[in-house]
Amino acid sequence: MCGIAGIYHLETPKPVEPARVEAMCDALAHRGPDGSGVWTAPGVGLGHRRLSIIDLAGSPQPMASPDGRAMLVFNGEIYNYRELRCDLKAWGAEFRTDGDSEVILAAWRRWGPECVTRLHGMFAFAIYDLDARTLFLARDRLGVKPLFLAPLSDGSLAFGSELKALLAHPLLRREIDPLAIEDYLAWGYVPDTRSILKGVTKLPAGHSLLLRHGQPLPRATQWWDVSFAERRRGKVEDLEAELLHLLREAVTSRMAADVPLGAFLSGGVDSSSVVALMAEASAQPVKTCSIGFDIAALDESDYAAQVARRFGTDHRARQVSPDDFEAIDAIAGMFDEPFADASALPTWRVCQLARESVTVALSGDGADEAFAGYRRHVFQRGEDRVRGIIPQAIRGPLFGSLGKLYPKADWAPRPLRAKATLLSLAADSAQGYARAIGFAAPELRDGIYSEDFRWLRGGYRAEHAVIDLMRGAPARSGLDRAQYADLKHWLPGDILTKVDRTSMAVSLEAREPLLDHRLIEFAASLPETMRVRAGQGKWLMKRTMRRSLPDEILYRPKQGFVTPIAQWFRGPLASSAREIASSATLARTGWLDTGRIGTLVEEHIAARSDHSRLLWQLLMLDRSLTHLGIA
Incomplete structure (x- = not known):
């Protein structure tokens, strides 16, 4: 590296x-x-x-x-x-x-x-x-x-x-x-197209x-592309055996090194699968490391410890707290461009922890994109069924009106947060998915832009790139197209950028066995029911790994590497949230309505709405522009 x-x-x-x-x-x-x-x-x-x-x-x-x-x-x-x-x-x-x-x-x-x-x-x-x-x-x-x-x-x-x-x-x-600012506020990163x-x-x-x-x-x-246009046939048992072979090959090929090697372990399906296969191929205990949080609802460290015990790994763990917020300037310096995936902070910390004992670490990135592991993939498939039943001429006006009227209930239980789903159903499959994967919805972005910036942006909208990717994808279904867009847009722009910069910042080589291209091509050829079934993504992968991992790891609700910024901005970092609205750097750009941003800050602190992702975006934009020495 x-x-x-x-x-x-x-x-x-x-x-x-x-x-x-x-x-x-x-x-x-x-x-x-x-x-x-x-x-x-x-x-x-x-x-x-x-x-x-x-x-x-x-x-x-x-x-x-x-x-x-x-x-x-x-x-x-x-x-x-x-x-x-x-x-x-x-x-x-x-x-x-x-x-x-x-x-x-x-x-x-x-x-x-x-x-x-x-x-x-x-x-x-x-x-x-x-x-x-x-x-x-x-x-x-x-x-x-x-x-x-x-x-x-x-x-x-x-x-x-x-x-x-x-x-x-x-x-x-x-x-x-300026179009990169539109992209950044839409996605939380500047994609590879810009x-x-x-x-x-x-x-x-x-x-x-x-x-x-x-x-x-x-x-x-x-010189390379992935196609979802073909469907692999065969018995489940045969597909399972082929997948297991590909997983073993991907992991073992990435264990070659003349320096100490280990793995990141979050306790989720993907990193646990990688560690399981590493343990199977190694005569020595695998070195693993994980990061926890000081908010129990978002802390997966107990699951990581459970997997570590199961495979007898040499495991180390560390916790991230609001005090780590002081590292935000270092994060901005790592990425150069504004980057708002808040999991960059714990990813950097886990890379630091790994570098204390190894020079190479295997990660579990890539399986969600390849095998339809995100909740949004399950929703996309369900929404496309509705789109297939109700014509657009009826669906657009009906769900569009309901979506506009439905409150943005960030405080409500997840099943009651229907606004995004209604607005997605009002659109076609590509338009709906582009909305689903965005950080800040188009109407939210428009609400914080200044008139001058809206003029600079013209008719450009960040969602167009994803919509075009999906409509031109070599694919058969809406789920295929969604995964294709993830592999082409989200994966290199967000996930791989995050891992590359945070690992390289500490001179650590991160390897992604679940992104072996043969594994990706195999996953893209699977029938939809081998990817999503009974409300669960990664169906075949989870079935395959039952030989090594307990159901408690495989089938628990997906949590992800989530940083508790919503809670931090309402507690120890509330003053930092208020400073965003008064940022001299952001004010000098003339791009944003700082008065509107101040209102959103107070709504968040009062827990009337959850604007944490947007506030984090604006904070990282402020620090990134300062780092670049431009504004």
Whole structure:
């Protein structure tokens, strides 16, 4: 696991100053404390920061191919590199190291841009081909590893693992994209389709770029996609056996490391499944760690401890309290862009805890998106049944009117909070799901925007991206389309960004076995009833893991890694909530109606409504803009 950065001149191959690339890499020192390097040639410069995981001393980067015709910088892990190495040796490739980096170079020399289809793993890399004078950039299938890009005024393209690498370049414009603010307030993150800064983009997951001197910047090429259009047939027992095989392969392939390895353990289905399979494959106790909260209703640490006892793991636990709120500036610095998933705080804490004893940790991320594990997936399937029965001409006016009249009952038991469901049913499947996964609903955003910002935003609405993804998905049903949107939008934008930044901030490599692409492709082919049944998501996965985990773990209500910000903002952090409305940084932007925000703060503190997610969003926006030094 590492950090990469570089500069490539698209037009004239001007000299690249090594010091400039070095400064970009220095901004990524946390991603690679074990080594660094810079290489330049006419028109190109590549830089690398290394966190040593495999072949600890033998794979420094930037790395040249044995024939000297290609140069690589690479962030990630290739889990099938040993098998590829054997194939490439038979072809005639020579190897000087025992790591996976040199395998990528050999794969490039043999297959060119198609080499990415042979790689199983998480990666973002750059290869400069000295013969063709081309630069090849690639990102893994699901977007586990990030890659930011920015065309600059001198005709070059700068790239780096994090935005802070680009911010180290003096020619980068620091101008906020107002449409990114709309995206951020809708989702709680800036998705991969945009960046907080105008002119900065992100190479999409499963895409690559081939750049040539003297040619304009091309559009990225998609080299991988997941399809929900096919349905796998077979007996439940056969599908269960196939799933178990894929799970074992995914976990064991990610246990290869030349440094201490462990796992995050929340006590939920996914992390418990990963730990169960690790324990099965390991002769030594698995090192596990978990984070708890000082609010009992949101604390899962007892379940984590139960799983740890079951598999005899070497378990460590720690608690997050409101005092950790002081770390918010550090969180803003990790992400560069505003990021409002409040679970970033406990995720960072669990990464810190893990790093005290291991350098690599396996996580349970990805199963909810692949196997329909979120409550919203169950609701989506049920709502689509209603949409299939009641025509839109009747459903739209009926449920739309009821939804507008129904109170926003945050205080009520969950079954009585029907407003969101009614408004969702008034829309089509894609529109309803886009509303369901949002942080701040369109009408709430409109209520806090200033007139000037509404003019800047124009006709753009953040939900359009998800609606377009769903309508164009290779899928058969509304549930398929919802999961496709999650894998393409939510997963790389929120979940994987959170894990990458918080783990890399402490120089920890996080691996996601449940995002093995073969496992994802298998899950996408399952009939709906193998994903959602009797009001339960992840049906086949839970059935498969009953061999290892008790029903108390598998079938308890899904809780998630929830930070108790609603309670904190009404208690020890109430004064911090009030400071949001008077933020000088937010006021200077002119984007928001601070008077309206003040009203929402008081409504939340008085427990008349739950605005905690919006307040957290605004707080993180304030700190992020301060970190960027823009507002």
